[in-house]
Amino acid sequence: MTYCVALKLNAGLVFASDSRTNAGVDQIACFKKMRIFERAGDRVIVVLSSGNLSITQNAINLLEQHGQYQERRNIWNVASMFDVAQLLGETLREVRDHDGAFLAQNNIDSSANFIVGGQISGEAMRLFLVYAEGNFIEAGDETPFFQIGETKYGKPIIDRVIHSDTALSDAVKCVLVSFDSTMRSNLSVGLPIDVACYLQSSLGLDFKQHITQDDPYFSQISRRWSDGLKGVFASLPNPDWLNRIDNSAHFPGTE
Amino acid sequence: MTYCVALKLNAGLVFASDSRTNAGVDQIACFKKMRIFERAGDRVIVVLSSGNLSITQNAINLLEQHGQYQERRNIWNVASMFDVAQLLGETLREVRDHDGAFLAQNNIDSSANFIVGGQISGEAMRLFLVYAEGNFIEAGDETPFFQIGETKYGKPIIDRVIHSDTALSDAVKCVLVSFDSTMRSNLSVGLPIDVACYLQSSLGLDFKQHITQDDPYFSQISRRWSDGLKGVFASLPNPDWLNRIDNSAHFPGTE
Numbered sequence: 001m002t003y004c005v006a007l008k009l010n011a012g013l014v015f016a017s018d019s020r021t022n023a024g025v026d027q028i029a030c031f032k033k034m035r036i037f038e039r040a041g042d043r044v045i046v047v048l049s050s051g052n053l054s055i056t057q058n059a060i061n062l063l064e065q066h067g068q069y070q071e072r073r074n075i076w077n078v079a080s081m082f083d084v085a086q087l088l089g090e091t092l093r094e095v096r097d098h099d100g101a102f103l104a105q106n107n108i109d110s111s112a113n114f115i116v117g118g119q120i121s122g123e124a125m126r127l128f129l130v131y132a133e134g135n136f137i138e139a140g141d142e143t144p145f146f147q148i149g150e151t152k153y154g155k156p157i158i159d160r161v162i163h164s165d166t167a168l169s170d171a172v173k174c175v176l177v178s179f180d181s182t183m184r185s186n187l188s189v190g191l192p193i194d195v196a197c198y199l200q201s202s203l204g205l206d207f208k209q210h211i212t213q214d215d216p217y218f219s220q221i222s223r224r225w226s227d228g229l230k231g232v233f234a235s236l237p238n239p240d241w242l243n244r245i246d247n248s249a250h251f252p253g254t255e
Numbered sequence: 256m257t258y259c260v261a262l263k264l265n266a267g268l269v270f271a272s273d274s275r276t277n278a279g280v281d282q283i284a285c286f287k288k289m290r291i292f293e294r295a296g297d298r299v300i301v302v303l304s305s306g307n308l309s310i311t312q313n314a315i316n317l318l319e320q321h322g323q324y325q326e327r328r329n330i331w332n333v334a335s336m337f338d339v340a341q342l343l344g345e346t347l348r349e350v351r352d353h354d355g356a357f358l359a360q361n362n363i364d365s366s367a368n369f370i371v372g373g374q375i376s377g378e379a380m381r382l383f384l385v386y387a388e389g390n391f392i393e394a395g396d397e398t399p400f401f402q403i404g405e406t407k408y409g410k411p412i413i414d415r416v417i418h419s420d421t422a423l424s425d426a427v428k429c430v431l432v433s434f435d436s437t438m439r440s441n442l443s444v445g446l447p448i449d450v451a452c453y454l455q456s457s458l459g460l461d462f463k464q465h466i467t468q469d470d471p472y473f474s475q476i477s478r479r480w481s482d483g484l485k486g487v488f489a490s491l492p493n494p495d496w497l498n499r500i501d502n503s504a505h506f507p508g509t510e
Binding site: 152153155156157159160161169170173174177181184185207209217220221224225226228229230231232233235236237238239 | 407408410411412414415416424425428429432436439440472475476479480481483484485486487488490491492493494496
């Protein structure tokens with residue numbers, strides 16, 4: 001399994017992905033699920049992937065390989081992030097056309113998703129979610145984030161905290177808390193986490209961090225968040241009817 | 256969609272279910288997803304259901320109807336909760352056999368899940384999860400809870416708080432927080448919530464509460480939990496590298 005999330009804020013873009021892949025519990029490995037295409041001053045493009053690993057890797061490798069042929073429309077010469085999302089959807093379709101039927105013979109799912117975001121000189125930052133069928137949608141102000149993979153455990157904190165005007169530091173903190181919640185509830189999502197930040201209009205990748213098991217900051221966040229939640233929980237009042245239960249012997253007929 | 260959760264603690268059992276069902280966004284209705292079979296001094300059995308509403312209703316109605324025939328093995332005369340889980344699985348199979356193929360003709364999913372728990376005089380409290388195929392598993396001390404329906408958003412708080420020795424009042428509070436998180440992230444889960452509590456060996460239903468939109472306690476829990484989370488989040492430290500981002504113009508080459 002995988003967990004990836006990307007935020008499009010007024011201040012910039014935040015991307016994060018875990019590194020665990022698994023094919024059965026006895027085969028867990030680390031592969032990067034974040035690929036970065038950068039030409040400083042011209043474009044920064046970050047791709048996060050989830051789903052069948054051979055499909056996602058091949059699609060991105062194809063995207064990269066096509067980029068070597070200057071005569072064709074490719075990731076280095078298209079003029080907008082919309083075109084980039086379209087190219088990525090096309091390479092995904094190409095790989096699934098090539099391999100999907102063979103995988104299906106063994107009931108192996110060839111589906112895959114991508115989040116792709118960044119900025120190309122001449123237009124604003126943009127963020128897209130590419131579906132398994134190769135079609136895609138774009139993030140707006142109302143829902144300024146996308147998640148792929150094991151998305152639900154980590155969504156509540158993002159729903160509560162993230163708005164378009166959230167500061168980048170708070171956004172990164174929120175993303176790490178979201179990963180912490182996900183990893184606690186699903187063993188197939190795990191460290192290390194790759195985090196990348198892009199500041200609006202910088203046209204260069206502004207920050208990357210590779211967070212491993214030994215990362216003191218992540219350990220601290222994880223522990224303090226857990227303790228804090230327990231503290232808030234303990235401070236919530238019991239209603240009268242619950243107090244009656246704990247004190248009680250048996251209250252027949254309280255229905 | 257639906258969210259139901261049940262906990263098996265040393266002190267007793269806690270059951271909770273939402274009441275929203277939907278078939279498309281324009282058809283949302285409230286139906287109870289909790290059914291209680293009680294004969295004081297002999298047995299208390301609580302069933303929570305998720306999935307296709309006609310299937311779950313019919314299965315439970317059948318379970319109830321079979322109970323009127325004393326000559327057959329039924330929910331009122333079997334000697335163990337294991338037998339109850341088996342009966343429920345059998346009625347589920349019966350209904351799916353009867354209706355499943357007709358639903359499948361219109362690509363309607365006939366799958367359904369149940370949680371069933373309680374106590375029958377002569378044995379301890381027990382809690383089971385019945386799968387859509389009619390087979391089932393029992394909760395143990397290590398994982399003293401089951402969820403069905405839209406389970407993931409509300410799981411992190413249960414993972415953090417619930418152990419076998421959690422007090423019933425804390426358990427009910429935790430369940431309500433879990434519902435609050437779920438309802439925030441998925442509109443198809445909604446109030447009212449039905450909560451039932453059973454105290455170990457009481458052999459009578461000890462408490463039921465129907466929590467509606469106007470419930471002052473639930474509103475208070477929801478608001479204080481939200482404020483508390485935001486407070487804990489705000490208190491988490493930023494790492495050095497994030498502080499650099501917010502202060503910064505652009506940090507080229509920090510990779």
